[in-house]
Each structure stands twice: as structure tokens, then as C-alpha cells.
Amino acid sequence: MTHASRAAAILAWLRRRGGALAIFALLIVVWEVGVRATGIKEYLLPPPSTVWTEFWKRHEIVAGGAWVTTQEILAGYALAIVVSIPLALAIAYSRFMEQAVYPVIVFLQIVPKIAIAPLFIIWFGFGFTPKLLLVFLLSFFPIVVSSIAGFKSADRDVMDFARTTGAGALKLFLKIRLPQALPQIFTGLKVGAALAATAAVVAEFVASDKGLGYLLLQYNGQLDTPMVFATIVILSLIGVMVYYAVEIVERIAIPWHVSQHESAQDATM
Amino acid sequence: MTLRVARDGAGAGAAPASAGAGEPEYVALAGVTKTYRRDGRETHALDAIDLSIRAGEFLAIVGPSGCGKSTLLRIVAGLHLGTSGETRVAGRIVDRPQTDLGIVFQSPVLLAWRTAIDNVLVQVELRGHDPRAYRDRAQKLLEQVGLGDFADRFPHELSGGMRQRVAIARALIHDAPLLLMDEPFGALDALTREQMRLDLEALWLATRKTVLFITHSIDEAVLLADRVVVMSPRPGRVERVFTPGLPRPRGLEARRAREFVDTTEAITDIFLARGVLHGAGRAGGAT
Ligand SMILES: Nc1ncnc2c1ncn2[C@@H]1O[C@H](COP(=O)(O)OP(=O)(O)OP(=O)(O)O)[C@@H](O)[C@H]1O
Numbered sequence A: 001m002t003h004a005s006r007a008a009a010i011l012a013w014l015r016r017r018g019g020a021l022a023i024f025a026l027l028i029v030v031w032e033v034g035v036r037a038t039g040i041k042e043y044l045l046p047p048p049s050t051v052w053t054e055f056w057k058r059h060e061i062v063a064g065g066a067w068v069t070t071q072e073i074l075a076g077y078a079l080a081i082v083v084s085i086p087l088a089l090a091i092a093y094s095r096f097m098e099q100a101v102y103p104v105i106v107f108l109q110i111v112p113k114i115a116i117a118p119l120f121i122i123w124f125g126f127g128f129t130p131k132l133l134l135v136f137l138l139s140f141f142p143i144v145v146s147s148i149a150g151f152k153s154a155d156r157d158v159m160d161f162a163r164t165t166g167a168g169a170l171k172l173f174l175k176i177r178l179p180q181a182l183p184q185i186f187t188g189l190k191v192g193a194a195l196a197a198t199a200a201v202v203a204e205f206v207a208s209d210k211g212l213g214y215l216l217l218q219y220n221g222q223l224d225t226p227m228v229f230a231t232i233v234i235l236s237l238i239g240v241m242v243y244y245a246v247e248i249v250e251r252i253a254i255p256w257h258v259s260q261h262e263s264a265q266d267a268t269m
Numbered sequence B: 001m002t003l004r005v006a007r008d009g010a011g012a013g014a015a016p017a018s019a020g021a022g023e024p025e026y027v028a029l030a031g032v033t034k035t036y037r038r039d040g041r042e043t044h045a046l047d048a049i050d051l052s053i054r055a056g057e058f059l060a061i062v063g064p065s066g067c068g069k070s071t072l073l074r075i076v077a078g079l080h081l082g083t084s085g086e087t088r089v090a091g092r093i094v095d096r097p098q099t100d101l102g103i104v105f106q107s108p109v110l111l112a113w114r115t116a117i118d119n120v121l122v123q124v125e126l127r128g129h130d131p132r133a134y135r136d137r138a139q140k141l142l143e144q145v146g147l148g149d150f151a152d153r154f155p156h157e158l159s160g161g162m163r164q165r166v167a168i169a170r171a172l173i174h175d176a177p178l179l180l181m182d183e184p185f186g187a188l189d190a191l192t193r194e195q196m197r198l199d200l201e202a203l204w205l206a207t208r209k210t211v212l213f214i215t216h217s218i219d220e221a222v223l224l225a226d227r228v229v230v231m232s233p234r235p236g237r238v239e240r241v242f243t244p245g246l247p248r249p250r251g252l253e254a255r256r257a258r259e260f261v262d263t264t265e266a267i268t269d270i271f272l273a274r275g276v277l278h279g280a281g282r283a284g285g286a287t
């Protein structure tokens, strides 16, 4: 990619996201004006300006909580990636693993993982470990399932062509199967990233003395609604940041897929 | 060497499906059948095919859709194994994927993450050669198929016909002695198709590769091939073999040659008689 086309890509990205940003801004304005006009009580629905001023007064506390939660998210998510992609590989390429392990994964996927959170407290106490494990558990399944699909998606004709070259298994994997699987792996990674923040907060809800989930419950108990909102916003920002980090890696790793996707979008606009 | 239908006549000479004695057979199929079994259902795709291609010969196969042409090509490539019978390439029994060939499938089968030129080069990369040594050749091949300016485009930026032309360049880059082409021009517009036909003949005249060329187009088969094998509807059998003795190179004017007209008519008649074509003007069939 040249500099010019990279700049153009960023501009195009801004243009696409610009609309969403504008709607966000509009929503905040409507919210502010609406709350002031109707005189709704602050503990029910504070205007954005109050949320901001309250947040700023106590931003150091929130920042501390955010750091704790971010660590839980990143550690659990990283663990999920490290475990699920090799596992997906094994399942995709080993008949035994496919027959023995895959059905178990499909079954476990259906279990509402959040329901397991209290158990983790019994097993692992109140510290970092149960949070990490719940994040891991929630983001693990989408990554492993879509990675398996990706590794198995090899097109028959493509593989037939490859077989006429006499290339060995490793070469076929690196040059064909892996790149072919990457789009689906990234789909799983993005779903996993979105779930990671949820998992961290839920784990903190169940039992903890720090983190954004803990703060959220505290503020809620004190009917400190502006801070509840502030915490939710910070939490969302963390989720969005993780998600976009994955999307940026995706753009770097598989630019061909992203641009294919975008030109398809352009065509339908 | 069995010849199923031995009706003679028709302006062009009918010939056996196997090469004459003494000439080196590069590809030889003897009694090859293929039955697909899937979920307990059987599809009898090929029925006792006897066919051989001489070294340096251009052989075309025409036949109705689903008669087993692609199956036949896959068997020659060793991608499928026949249910019975024997296939040999260069004297060796085919029991695994063959590598000393270039193959073009019915669909382009390009790698979405590679540009046109890198899709051509993947052929040599997978064979363990340094792609840099082949870059100029790849560029030249792309120019030959009319894609000189599209070397760094990705497949999704190319039209269907352009993609297929990349696939053709990919089948040529390693200069294999055998070229298997499964309806390579199917996705092309009529003009490009005619141009590709002329180019392919020129290339073949220059290199004298052994070519197995599958097509739906009777015209294309007759214009390109030394021998045209006509296949029956499924299960595919060799119905008839024609040897259009048109002088080469067969330019645009070859379409007006008597030999061309007679041969295409004779093939059309076979399809009419087998119910593959229903012509109002000929053979008095229904619409
Ligand atoms: N992998 C497969 N499994 C089961 N049946 C198959 C398979 N491949 C082909 N067939 C069947 O074998 C028959 C011949 O298929 P083939 O693709 O060889 O036909 P074809 O002559 O190339 O047709 P077309 O001109 O439409 O490409 C068809 O009836 C098809 O359904």
C-alpha cells in the first residue's frame, strides 16, 4: 500500500464513521436539553454535563478501577487467544480431536457461562484469577468456533490446485490454509473482544473490592447516578478500544479482506 | 481399443480415441470408469473411457453438462482416482496427484489475499522455487493474457474473465509439458474468448505442450484441437472422435473453412440425435 492510498483509506474510514459520531453527538445534545426541559430528577437521569463534572471530580478513583478492569480483560482475552487458536488447529486437523473434543466444545458453548461466575469465587477466591477465568471463558468460545470454521473452510478447488504443485503440508498450511482462515479467525476475535469487557464486569459484580464493576455497584447503592453513568461510559470506552485494537490488527494482517469487504459495502451504498 | 459408435460419413474424418500405434502416448486411459458414492447415492459419471493423447497433441473434449468432463480431467490429474480402469501419464500409472502439469479449473480458483501476479507466482512458490526469479516471466504472461496493467490488483478488483486469465497464466508459468484446461474460456465474453483462443493456439504452436482442453463450445473445440472427442450424456462415454485437419494457425478465417463447417455440423448432429440439443430447424425436434 502506498502512502497516498493509506491516507485515502483513513479518510474513507473517517467518512464512514463520521455519520455515527454525528448521531452520538446529537444524542448527547438531545439528552442534555431533554433532561433540563423536563426537570427529571438527577438520581433518575442526570444530564451529560453533570455526569462529566461528577466524573471529573472523582476521575482518579475511576481511572484506578479502569486500570484493574483493563488488566482483567487483557489477560483473560490473551489467554483465550493463546489457548483457542492452537486448539482450533488441532481440532481442524486431527480426526480424533474433532470427534472427541469438538462435540464437548459445542455442548459447553450452550452453557450460560455467566452462571458459572459464582462457582469461580468458591474455587478461586476474590482476587484476580476468577475475573481472568471468566473473561477467558466468554471470549474463548467465539474464537475457537470461528477459527475451526476458518481452518476447515479451504476451498476444494484451491486445495486441488495446490495438490498439483506437490507442496508439503506445512507449506500448504502457511501459504493457503492459514491466510484463508484469517478472516474467520478475526471475526471470532472481534466477538470475543466484545464479550471480554462484559465478562470482567460480571465477575467483579459477583465479588470484588476493586475494578469498574465494583465501583458501579458502589455508586448504584449510593444512588450516585451520575457516577454510574460515568463508569458505564468508561467501561464502554475500554470495550471499544479493545475491539478497535483487534480491528487495526485485522487491517494490517489481512488488508485484502478488509478492502474486499469495503468495496462490497461501497457497491451496496 | 474400443470405439463405441462407429457411424461413419460426416465430412470430417472419424478417428479412434486412442492414438495410433508407434506414436508416444503421453496420456492414456484404458477402461476408466468413475462412480461417485455419497450418502449411499451413486452417480455413474464415467463409463469405460478409452482415450489417449499423444505427446504434443491438442485434444479437446466436448460434451453435455454433467457428462463427466471435469471428472475425466481430475482423473488425469490424479485428483480423483477412477473406480476401475487404468490411467497413465508419461508412462506412469496415475495413483496420486500429478505435479508435472498446469491446470485451469472451470472457476478461476485464485487466492483472495494475493495480487494477480502473486497468484501466478504461487505456482512456483508452492513448488519450492524462488518467486523473484519468475517475476519477469509472470509479468510477461500477464501481458500475454491482456492483464499487463493489472498485475498488482487483487482478485476482487478483477472481472470474472480477468480472473480466469490470471488462472491461465498461473497454469503456464512453470512451463509444464501437460496442460489440463477445464472450460477455461467459459467465463469470458465472446471477443476475449476468440482472442484467447487465437493466443492459446499460438502458444501451443510455439511450445507443443500436450493439451487436454474441455469445452462446451463445439466451435472452440474444432478450431483448437487436433482431435475432438465428443462425449455422450452421463454416464460419459466416448461417443465419437473427429480429426479436424484444418491448417494451422487457424485464424479467424478458419471458421469459413469447409472442414470447420462440416465438423461442427457433424458434432451438432450427434447432440441432436442424443437429445442433448433440441433444434427446430434440424432433426425436427421440439423447441
Ligand atoms: N465430488 C463429487 N461427488 C459426487 N458426484 C459428483 C462429484 N463430482 C461430480 N459429480 C457428479 O458426476 C457427474 C459428472 O460431473 P462433472 O463435473 O464431471 O461433469 P461435467 O461434464 O464437467 O459438467 P459441466 O460441463 O457442467 O462442468 C455429475 O452428475 C455430477 O453430479
Ligand SMILES: [Mg+2]
Pocket: B069, B070, B071, B106, B182
Ligand atoms: Mg465440468
